[in-house]
Amino acid sequence: MANASLSWMLEIVRFLTPVMLHIFNRCILLKIGVLLTTRPMGGYLLGELMLVYTLLEKENTEELHLFEGEMLNTNPETCNVPAKSICRKMNKSESSDTKFACQDEVAARKACASRGRIVCGTCVSHLYTDY
Incomplete structure (x- = not known):
């Protein structure tokens, strides 16, 4: 359910640098209880906080x-x-x-x-x- 409701965010963060991703996590995703992390081979992983x-x-x-x-x-x-x-x-x-x-x-x-x-x-x- 979290993956479907946040799919629009995944499109936005594709263009973020690691520093911008950290700020995005702190300002937005932590407020709704999820955390976005980078994968070693590229891309992002959505996990529950x-x-x-x-x-x-x-x-x-x-x-x-x-x-x-x-x-x-x-x-x-x-x-x-x-x-x-x-x-x-x-x-x-x-x-x-x-x-x-x-x-x-x-x-x-x-x-x-x-x-x-x-x-x-x-x-x-x-x-x-x-x-």
Whole structure:
């Protein structure tokens, strides 16, 4: 269904450079829950977007922050971790330890709840909101 409803977008992105494709993904496709990636031999691959969470420990404070990333159904082994945490108070480069990576929302909720107050409240509240 996603492929049929987005076929017009595939015609547009045939002419995009990799940088323009990244901007197109960020501005349009992520809003509707799909992600467009390039294939090694040319062309594009449309995949459903799955949001995943990574919990990192901030060096020198031992506070834990959540990072919301993306995982494609076409490559379930990896996910990306953005540069900033959900609360925007931690950079990925400030991490001293990874508590978990690439977990879905339910698993992230359970893992954060078991760790208690050491997890950033702003980050954790993001797991419980629907907007």
